[in-house]
Amino acid sequence: MPAAHRAHREWSPGRFLHWADTIGAATRQLVEHLLTERPHPEMGYRSCLGLLALARQYGDDRLEAACARAWAIGSRTRKSVQSILHNKLDQHPLPSAIAQTDWVTPDHVNLRGPTYYRDPPTTH
Template sequence: MVQRWVLARLRNHRFFSLAELNRAIAGLIADINQRPFKKLQGNRREWFERLDQPALRPLPAQRYEIATFVRCVVNIDYHVEVDHHYYSAPHSLVRQPVYARLTRFGVEILHGGKRVAAHARSHLRNKHTTLPEHMPVAHRAHLEWTPGRLLNWGASVGPGAEAIVRHLLTNRPHPEMGYRACLGLLALARKYGRERLEAACQRALVVGSPTRRSVLSILKSGLDRQASLPIELTEWQSPEHENVRGPDYYH
């Protein structure tokens, strides 16, 4: 009823800004609040001051934030995906269902009705936001590794391992992108031993595939125990054939 009354009063007016329209509506609202009720004593303003106003409480110090909730499952890498970004959760919750509470500036992860993680919201697609305390102990140790330390470790294994570590760190936009593969070489050294790892790295370099996956494949198949591949250093020469014109033809 109030909406129809306001629209009727303003139907012949033109407004050129939202602020101008709001001022006009505010004047009409003050007017309608003073109009006497038809079947009750008093008016809206009087009833508000007598019944509602005494029960009002102060407004919160912070404005209310609209939030949405998304059901997620913590992946094996202890992250949940929200709008194509990955946020960490405690690693003990791997494969557990959780809820992500999304606001304009934050992401909270809830489990069992309790908040277990809080992050600043990011709109970078396919990137990770990770808190160190969410990592397993083994993953936290990885944070201590630097490119220099990885290269020194590779050199301690042998020239082949050092060359592959250097390739993994320098052939990507950022050295950090090669950390996972380099740390994978460390795991291979623990499993197969440094001698076999060095032999596999040298073989991977010879075949032109200096990657952790190639080194692992060589170790699994036992190719590192075979004789080294021969490397042809001689210059290629054209075979003699009647259809091959030879260099003298172009003089």
């Protein structure tokens, strides 16, 4: 059997998860997602290899921060993590979302208000 085929036989979801554990919790979470989002875990192996290979280029800390950011923004692909690392977004804090209770609608003369929808329309 060729060496590449033997190496591929050694891959397993457990091996990828263990490797991701050595980097951090966010990386493990993303690797789990890559392995479970497809019908068969084997279909996610290449994405996991690409993701974990980014640790060699950028380091474990940056990869962990990028995985956390990708998870937070809902973009859970290797390509998104690579883009975050390339653009150094992992080194900046995530912008905080404005809470709905903090939002105040500005007053305008053209706002209808609640009575517009409660009262029946008038005919002229």
